[in-house]
Structures are given as structure tokens and as C-alpha cells.
Amino acid sequence: MGDPSPYGEWAERVTREDVGEVTTSLERPVTSNGRGGVVRHVDSFEIQVPPPPPPNGVPRSAWARARRRVSRWHRPYILILLALDYGAVSLASYIAVTEFENSRVGFQDRPTLFTLTAYVFLPLGWMFTLWANGGYDRRFLGLGTDEFKRVVRAGLVVAASVSFLAFATKTDLSRMTVGSALLGGLLIVLVVRYLARQALQLVRKRGGRAGHRMILIGTLPEALEVYTAVTRNPAAGLVPVGIHITDGYAAARGIETPVPVYAGRDVLGLVRELGADTIAVCGSASAEPGELRRLAWQLEGSGVDLVVAPQLTDIAGPRVHIRPIEGLPLLHVEEPTLSGPALLAKNILDRMVAAVGLILLLPLFLVVAIGIKISDKGPVFFRQGRVGHEGRTFRVWKLRTMYVDAEDRLAALVDQNETDGMLFKIREDPRVFPFGRFLRASSIDEIPQLVNVLKGEMSLVGPRPLPADDGDFLGDVRRRLLVRPGITGLWQVSGRSDLSWDEAVRLDLYYVDNWSLAYDLSILWRTIGVVVARKGAY
Incomplete structure (x- = not known):
């Protein structure tokens, strides 16, 4: 009898179409199912029925993926990372071994084994753990923070594994040496990964390759x-x-x-x-x-x-979580973190840094004050009304960079405005005296805003503080008032005055919706490079 399943009916139909009529003089056909499809035996002949239409999935082995025709940039890049990781861990081991005299405790009679462990087994173990944690997955290379998170996770696994092996084998180890090697290895691997990423991003910016x-x-x-x-x-x-x-x-x-x-x-x-x-x-x-x-x-x-x-x-990954329910992957979007312990830590950090910064930078203020007085007679500081947290106004502190009659000359320059929105910017503003151009280009004129940070009116990182005389903030712009304005922010490290008003607002709103303490530290770090490069400062 034929196969009663739909598959058997389909096979019989295909067989009749391909073979034609089968006369009664032939032996009764026998149907058998197998991986190659249905085989019908007719006399001494075997007729291989074409297999059913292939499923949408492609049968494959996890170890035999198709060769990629493009985007092979990751192969040499991963080889470079392997060499860098091995060298980083070996360097950390060398520094730890040379710094501590009792580093060979437990291996005095086995120097060869110690050398192999420090410079071969430990680096290879690091590389294997990185691979197991996705540290060489091309999807995370050169983009986002996942690569660094996986490096840190691998470091914790290596530390736990070394501790377990030392305990299991009762090996007497120098705790300072092992700790220094493991911690040093993690830090050096993170540094070389960061430098490798910078080189990769430079290649991408210049030629559009490696993407x-x-x-x-x-x-x-x-x-x-x-x-x-x-x-x-x-x-x-x-x-x-x-x-x-x-x-x-x-x-x-x-x-x-x-x-x-x-x-x-x-x-x-x-x-x-x-x-x-x-x-x-x-x-x-x-x-x-x-x-x-x-x-x-x-x-x-x-x-x-x-x-x-x-x-x-414009919603960052930490706010988005996948919650599958009965096979349906639901994206759950968390509310922005605008209160809680993280915000308290931010406020404490702001005021501590502001207090220390004002004390350390006092000699600089004296030198700059003399330069301003020589350039133009008038006050050293410039104070202007700005809109702050939840719409409250305050007076921002800045070092004066314009002539004292700058406000009177503004009306004659309005038609030369090079920006849109609520800002007024001219690349070669005639109201700025020469020393003031230097202060703006180096961002030194912003340093007195540490006084506003100390008073709680501003933060080290936040949206730009906008003038209070520009009227009410409508629409999406009002949302940026949910947090304190900052001395630096996402717009400063993304182009500053070179950005359009819409782009600046988008960046400010992105910061409000995705703020975190780690994000603040990242922006502060990026600010150093932007200030040195003087990008968009005029």
C-alpha cells in the first residue's frame, strides 16, 4: 500500500507524472520513505522521485557556514586582536613576575612549568575564554559596548578559573603576582582593544571600508x-x-x-x-x-x-528588553532614569569635581583675567540668564570673550546668523576680541560654570543651557528641561556649533532619554579629545 500521508500522495502523483502509466503487467510497486525521498521499485528499475520542495530553512552544519562573499575585513582584524590579546596578557604576566620577588612561590623546582604557565597557558586560556564569551564575534567588533563587556566577563571567568585550579591542585601561589597578572591583563586587553577599535573606525571614516x-x-x-x-x-x-x-x-x-x-x-x-x-x-x-x-x-x-x-x-539598548511570551518576542521599553541612587551619585560627583576644579584652576583664572583686561576694558566674567532644570532660570557664569558693546551690535548682525533655531552663531564674529577667540577655541571660557555646578544649577554633563530670553520652549524641546543643563554634553562631543538646531535638539533628547552614570563618564572622556581638537568651537 502507498503511504497514506500527504507526503506519500504527493510522491505518488509525481511518480505518475514522471513515469507515465504503469501497466498491470508490472509488479505491484513498493514505496519506502528515506532521506533521499521516495523510491518506487518497478521490475528491475529504481525510479528516484524528486524530493519535495525544500523548506525555507537551509540544512547546514553549525561548523560549515557559507563563505561570505564580502565584508571579510573581520578576518585580518580578528587575527590582529588575537595577537594583541596574547601580547597583552603576556606583558601583564611579565610585569607581575618582575615586580614581585616571591612570584615563583610553589614553582621553585619547576621553572619551566612556571614559564609555560605565565607566558603560554595563561594567555591561551585568556584567548579561549574571550572566544567562548564572544570576544571575537564580528557583530560586536568596532561598535557599541558589548565587546568591552565581553572582555570584562572573560576576565572574571579567567580569575575564577585560576582560583579554582589553584585550590583544587593545592598550588602555593603568590597572591600579589596572580592578582596583578589578572588585573593587569584585563586592563591592558581593554586598552589594546580600544586602540584597535580607534584604528578600525579611522579606516571606516576615511574610506568607507571594513564595514x-x-x-x-x-x-x-x-x-x-x-x-x-x-x-x-x-x-x-x-x-x-x-x-x-x-x-x-x-x-x-x-x-x-x-x-x-x-x-x-x-x-x-x-x-x-x-x-x-x-x-x-x-x-x-x-x-x-x-x-x-x-x-x-x-x-x-x-x-x-x-x-x-x-x-x-533614539532609544538606547539598556532601556529595551525582550520578553518572550508564548513565542512572541515583546520589546519592553523602560522609563528613563531621572531619579534614584544613580542621580544622587551624579549630583555628589558633580559638586565634588566642581569644588576641586575651582580650587585647582584658580591660578588659571588669574592669568586669564589679566588677558581679558588687556584685551578690552570691562568685567572679567559674563553672566546671562539661562533656563535650567524644570524651567527654572539662573544666571550662567562665563569668562567674557566679547567687547563690552557686543549686545548693542547684535541687531546689525542678525542677518549674518549661520545657525538655525534658538541659537545665534557667526564663525568670524566681529564682536569677539582676539584673546576671546582663543578662550572660545580652547573652551576655557566655559570653566567658570563650575560655580553653577557647585550651586546645583548645572551639571558636568547635560543638555546645553539655552538663553532665557528666547521665549517659551515648545514641543519636544521642553523635554530637555527634565535634567540639569551641563558644561559639556552629547552635542559638544558630536560637533558643537557645526550642528544644526534640529540635530542638537535630537542629541539633547537622546541624552535625556538614555542618561546613565556610565554614559556621563564616557562623554567626559570624549570631551577631552574634542577640546584638544577644537572641533566646532567658535
């Missing part, structure tokens, strides 16, 4: 929004090469797009044609779970990454 070529799938407005987001920072290495719109060519008629637009194309064929290695499903295109699931199946084993870009722009 991920993306195809954006969705409606045209959604795809263009994602395009704008991923191309704001060339160092991220995300390079859109095409848009596959789901609402037909008519939606793109008469609209200029930065990359070619396609519709009604086979996605995998388009990937091969454009040499892409990443597919980004944008906005509402990800709302069809069946289609998205089948696309994921098709990409299995192809070496092409699939990412989903939901309509949650």
Missing part, C-alpha cells in the same frame, strides 16, 4: 529613517547599499534617494547582486511574523546577517 553592507527592507519613509540613523556615524561601519520597498515603486516616484530603490525582487538575489552581508528589516515590515520568520530561514547558512530595526529610534 557591513546593508539592504534596508520596509516602506520608503521607514527605510530612509533607518538610513539616516545608521549613517550619522561612519565609524559604526554600517553602509546601506540599497532599499527594497514593500509598498511598491509608486511610493518612491519623484523622490530622490541616497541609494538605489528596488521593489518586487527576490531578497537573496538582491543580496548577491549588491554584495550585501546584512539585511535590515525596518519598522512595519517586521510586523509580519510569518514573513520575517521565513526570511530568517532563507538566510540560514548563507552568511548574511538579519537585523530588525523597530520604530524605537
Whole structure:
């Protein structure tokens, strides 16, 4: 009897179509199921029935993924990281061994084993642990903080493993040597990883190489929004090469797009044609779970990454959590952290740094005050009303950089304004005296705002404080008043006066929605480089 299942019925139908009529003089056919499909025995012949249509998933081995046709930049980069990691841990071991005289405790009679452990086994163990924790996964290299988190996690695993092995084997070890080697190894690995990332990002900025070529799938407005987001920072290495719109060519008629637009194309064929290695499903295109699931199946084993870009722009990862319920992955968005212990720690840190900074910088203030008096007779400090936390106004402290009649000359220069929105900026402002240009370029004129920080009116990091005489803040701009304004902020490290008003507001709102103490420290660190480079300061 034939197979009663639908699969057997399909096989019999295909057999009749391929073989033709089977006469009664033939032996009764016997059907057997196997991996190769259905085999029907007719007399002495075996007829191999074509297999059923392949499933959307690509059968593959986890160890035999398809070779990637593009974006092979990660291979030499990973080899460099392997060499750097090995060298970093070996250097940490060497420093620890040479710094402590009793470093060979427990290995006096086995110097060779000690050398192998310090310079071979420990570095290799570090590299294996990094690999096991995804420290060499190309998806996390050169972008975000996941790479560094995985390095720290690997360091903790190595420390725990060394402690366990020493306890299990009852090996007498120098605690100072082991601790210094492990901690030093972690710090040096983080430093070399940071330097390697800077070199990678420099390559990406200059030539657009060493990145991920993306195809954006969705409606045209959604795809263009994602395009704008991923191309704001060339160092991220995300390079859109095409848009596959789901609402037909008519939606793109008469609209200029930065990359070619396609519709009604086979996605995998388009990937091969454009040499892409990443597919980004944008906005509402990800709302069809069946289609998205089948696309994921098709990409299995192809070496092409699939990412989903939901309509949650300008919301940082720590606020977004995936909570699956009955197979449905729900994205839960946490509220911004605008209170609690972290904010208390921020306020304490602000005032401590402000107090110490004012004391240490007092000699600098005296020198600058003399320079201002020589340049233009008038007060050393300039005070102006600004809008602060929750709409409260205060007077900001700055070193004066303009002539005393600057306000009277403003009306004649309004038509020369080079910015939009609520700001007035001229690159070569005639109201600024020469020494004042130096103070602005070096950001020294902002230092007296430490007084505002000490009084609790400002913070070290926050949105820019806007003048209080520009009227009420409407719409989204009001949201930036939920936190204290800062001496430095995300807009300062992203371009300062070179940014448009809309871009500055977007950065300020992003900071408000995604603030954290670690983010503040990151911005303070980036501020040093921006001040040295004098980027956007005029």
C-alpha cells in the first residue's frame, strides 16, 4: 500500500507524472520513505522521485557556514586582536613576575612549568575564554559596548578559573603576582582593544571600508529613517547599499534617494547582486511574523546577517528588553532614569569635581583675567540668564570673550546668523576680541560654570543651557528641561556649533532619554579629545 500521508500522495502523483502509466503487467510497486525521498521499485528499475520542495530553512552544519562573499575585513582584524590579546596578557604576566620577588612561590623546582604557565597557558586560556564569551564575534567588533563587556566577563571567568585550579591542585601561589597578572591583563586587553577599535573606525571614516553592507527592507519613509540613523556615524561601519520597498515603486516616484530603490525582487538575489552581508528589516515590515520568520530561514547558512530595526529610534539598548511570551518576542521599553541612587551619585560627583576644579584652576583664572583686561576694558566674567532644570532660570557664569558693546551690535548682525533655531552663531564674529577667540577655541571660557555646578544649577554633563530670553520652549524641546543643563554634553562631543538646531535638539533628547552614570563618564572622556581638537568651537 502507498503511504497514506500527504507526503506519500504527493510522491505518488509525481511518480505518475514522471513515469507515465504503469501497466498491470508490472509488479505491484513498493514505496519506502528515506532521506533521499521516495523510491518506487518497478521490475528491475529504481525510479528516484524528486524530493519535495525544500523548506525555507537551509540544512547546514553549525561548523560549515557559507563563505561570505564580502565584508571579510573581520578576518585580518580578528587575527590582529588575537595577537594583541596574547601580547597583552603576556606583558601583564611579565610585569607581575618582575615586580614581585616571591612570584615563583610553589614553582621553585619547576621553572619551566612556571614559564609555560605565565607566558603560554595563561594567555591561551585568556584567548579561549574571550572566544567562548564572544570576544571575537564580528557583530560586536568596532561598535557599541558589548565587546568591552565581553572582555570584562572573560576576565572574571579567567580569575575564577585560576582560583579554582589553584585550590583544587593545592598550588602555593603568590597572591600579589596572580592578582596583578589578572588585573593587569584585563586592563591592558581593554586598552589594546580600544586602540584597535580607534584604528578600525579611522579606516571606516576615511574610506568607507571594513564595514557591513546593508539592504534596508520596509516602506520608503521607514527605510530612509533607518538610513539616516545608521549613517550619522561612519565609524559604526554600517553602509546601506540599497532599499527594497514593500509598498511598491509608486511610493518612491519623484523622490530622490541616497541609494538605489528596488521593489518586487527576490531578497537573496538582491543580496548577491549588491554584495550585501546584512539585511535590515525596518519598522512595519517586521510586523509580519510569518514573513520575517521565513526570511530568517532563507538566510540560514548563507552568511548574511538579519537585523530588525523597530520604530524605537533614539532609544538606547539598556532601556529595551525582550520578553518572550508564548513565542512572541515583546520589546519592553523602560522609563528613563531621572531619579534614584544613580542621580544622587551624579549630583555628589558633580559638586565634588566642581569644588576641586575651582580650587585647582584658580591660578588659571588669574592669568586669564589679566588677558581679558588687556584685551578690552570691562568685567572679567559674563553672566546671562539661562533656563535650567524644570524651567527654572539662573544666571550662567562665563569668562567674557566679547567687547563690552557686543549686545548693542547684535541687531546689525542678525542677518549674518549661520545657525538655525534658538541659537545665534557667526564663525568670524566681529564682536569677539582676539584673546576671546582663543578662550572660545580652547573652551576655557566655559570653566567658570563650575560655580553653577557647585550651586546645583548645572551639571558636568547635560543638555546645553539655552538663553532665557528666547521665549517659551515648545514641543519636544521642553523635554530637555527634565535634567540639569551641563558644561559639556552629547552635542559638544558630536560637533558643537557645526550642528544644526534640529540635530542638537535630537542629541539633547537622546541624552535625556538614555542618561546613565556610565554614559556621563564616557562623554567626559570624549570631551577631552574634542577640546584638544577644537572641533566646532567658535
